[in-house]
Amino acid sequence: xxxxxxxxxxxxxxxxxxxxxxxxxxxxxxxxxxxxxxxxxxxxxxxxxxxxxxxxxxxxxxxxxxxxxxxxxxxxxxxxxxxxxxxxxxxxxxxxxxxxxxx
Numbered sequence: 001x002x003x004x005x006x007x008x009x010x011x012x013x014x015x016x017x018x019x020x021x022x023x024x025x026x027x028x029x030x031x032x033x034x035x036x037x038x039x040x041x042x043x044x045x046x047x048x049x050x051x052x053x054x055x056x057x058x059x060x061x062x063x064x065x066x067x068x069x070x071x072x073x074x075x076x077x078x079x080x081x082x083x084x085x086x087x088x089x090x091x092x093x094x095x096x097x098x099x100x101x102x103x
Contacts, residue, residue, distance in 0.1 A: 001060070002040065003067050004090040007082035008054040015081070019052060022079035029075060033059070038070075040092065054082070058090065
């Protein structure tokens with residue numbers, strides 16, 4: 001099943017510092033998930049000035065419980081970067097399916 005995960009950073013003065021402190025761990029986990037075919041695409045959401053303010057990720061996991069299990073170890077969650085998270089069931093469109101063979 002594919003899920004769109006939107007993680008919104010805190011808006012306090014230390015939000016970017018928290019993000020940068022765990023970013024390498026977040027990227028490493030994303031690389032592992034991509035190699036297993038679990039993460040299809042991920043990107044930072046930016047504000048109008050280009051500052052990172054959140055993340056959007058499409059994952060391909062068996063069910064919502066698997067998404068929740070990932071979020072329990074996701075560095076942007078454990079590092080208190082994402083203050084609000086939305087998870088929505090989704091499906092990669094036909095024009096993009098060739099990019100993700102397991103879709």
